[in-house]
Amino acid sequence: MTLSVEKQHVRPGDADNDPVAVARGLAEKWRATAVERDRAGGSATVEREDLRASGLLSLLIPRQYGGWGADWPTAIEVVREIAAADGSLGHLLGYHLSSAPMIELFGSQEQEQRLYRQIAQNDWWTGNASSENNSHVLDWKVSASPTEDGGYLLNGTKHFCSGAKGSDLLLVFGVIQDDSPQQGAIIAAVIPTSRHGVQVNDDWAAIGMRQTDSGSTDFHSVKVEPDEVLGEPNAFIVAFIQSERGSLFAPIVQLILANLYLGIAHGALDAAREYTRTQARPWTPARVQQATEDPYVLRAYGEFTIALQGADAAAREAAHLLQTVWDKGDALAPEDRGELMVKIPGVKALATNAALDVNSGIFEVIGARGTHPKYGFDRFWRNVRTHTLHDPVSYKIADVGKHTLNGQYPIPGFTS
Template identity: 45%
Template sequence: MMPVPLSDPAHRAALSALARTLAATAVERDRAGGTAKAERDAIRRSGLLGLAVPTDHGGAGERWPAILGAVRELARVDSSLAHLFAFQHLMVASVLLYGNPAQREALLTATAREPLFWGNALNPLDRRTALTPRADGGWILDGTKSFCSGARDSDRLLVSADDPSGTLRVLALPTARAGIAVLDDWDNMGQRQTDSGTVTFTGVAVDADDVLGPPGPFGDPASSLRPCLAQSILASLYLGIAEGALAAARDFTLTESRPWRASGAAAAAEDPYVLRHYGDFHVAIAGAEALGDRALDRLQAAWERGRALTPGERGEAAVAIATFKAAGSRAALDVTSRLFEVTGARATASRHGFDRFWRNARTHSLHDPLDYKLKELGAWTLTGALPEPGFYS
């Protein structure tokens, strides 16, 4: 089944064109790593950065199943740029969920108008950033953040930092503000063009209005939907990677693979073991897709409840999303690691770049341990306990 389409035909056309642009150079860019400046600019020109911005702020006001369907479509060809595209909408959602009305008006209107490309320096596990109060009610920010996806070449950053009481605050800052340095130090085996490296903050002036809230993070059940959206993004990326790997393997099997001599088959596509593997791939992806449809419907329903969302409704959405994430992660790792069993030795040539699917899935699936998702799901299955809201659940 295809992902839920964007509602605007112009946006659907722009998404298809962007996917073709990314696909044309994905293998070479994966090999090169670094910042995909030309491709980021193509995303800027696409008109798709404002999909999650409400219409009354000048955006498209798209629903989450359609936005995450677009993420999934891009992830089939380039999961690094799909990651950055997805996190743009996560940052927009963070402003919607954490910010006060004046902040939402200023930041989201500017996002749609300019448009602004957001980067992420909100890593709740990295508590090396701290706020020191100023006499005028503002703050000074110092410290370091790791895993800052999309920070390079961004216009705005979402940053987390502890105030003197130990309370985690979320800030919305211009990336070019004095004292902010985005380092070019991301060199991991997968997701090589997500620029998920380090950002340092040295004596950065933070005005009171730069601190999002109220409600801020976890100020109410609605604000705790951000982790549900983040987990839905991860699962959508995994499903897109699995689908991209399957499409690449299928094309290779049909056009270039040779049958094993003991099979008795005239073509690789007639080999019974090859067919069995493809059957496994279909079951894994179809299962993740069905769970994804259910999870994203629950996410959208919770989102539409707004500030009236109850803890129980939030928890039920979190269970559905965690289930989708577990299935999506498993499907991606299985299909991307086994695709060579249906394509053969010729498929390992570096020019094909088929290894990138597994490297990307393996790198991204370590975002937070799947074991802890399964533990939460086990507790819900056994006792009915809903997941506690946190930055990873």
């Protein structure tokens, strides 16, 4: 059975268009097929079209361009709602939403208007093409060779290109290769995924996030037009060094991912609770009639809930702080950014640890029968474990400790 969602025509002030409610409705529909789709892997084509039809791809786009004009706290809640039903879809939506601040922070006003209108009017998906499988995470070798008209030709391979397959636009990075003073500088560009020379590969294979289409993408002399390049070469490197507004991109992504993990953990808790109530059996020494009366089961659910309550509260507080800092625009001070990046690493650590603990701990309360593949309880742990390995939380905790002990803010960068 194919589930369809009617297009939500976004209108400023239309009270019926609550994006969190729309996300909740989608999530409720997708739960019925989540286990089967996780087992199958591949692409969540129907569900991605549901998201396209819902209008949520325009969540962060200002209303004057046809979007929802949502704030950061709302966007975070939407990601969490989607992730609770399906971690892969929460992952895809979160990465798509992260492209909006990249466009605003580094693009020109003309680029912002053009791209925002195109995404909102056409319900376009944006894919990601940044990571490479080289000696370290920022050892980028996809080349950007300058052309006479001010554009570039891209050549090379990107890995872990989440959402690239089935996308309409690609956010891609390349390293300038020529004999000019700009040799080695990095460019960022937004190009059509359908452009000649772009080859999105079906080679994603991991234990989790199985429907994120996070495979590799090859670039064979792909033309980047001059007006597709966001800012000057190394613009975001300069923003990081000088703690300018552009340096907010990293904490934004970090907060989105923290809420992705929390959403998955809430999904695991909800699924386990339903199973415990309806199918789990009490352990004989407990001398109770139902598993819901077992004192150790009750304690476990209490611990799960307390862990998520603390992480949820910290995440929402961080989202409101992000909105406050974001609204300062170019008046942003290094201290503003610093305080944000002390808060968000703590949230990332809390979310990571809570999600891993809950997603593995639920097996203690569902029992051996709950490990049958038909229930798919393992998908929650696999999804969180797979994604949290991309960005070791130990470094986030050390950043918080460095500020507490030495009064030092995290140095702005791609992961801090």
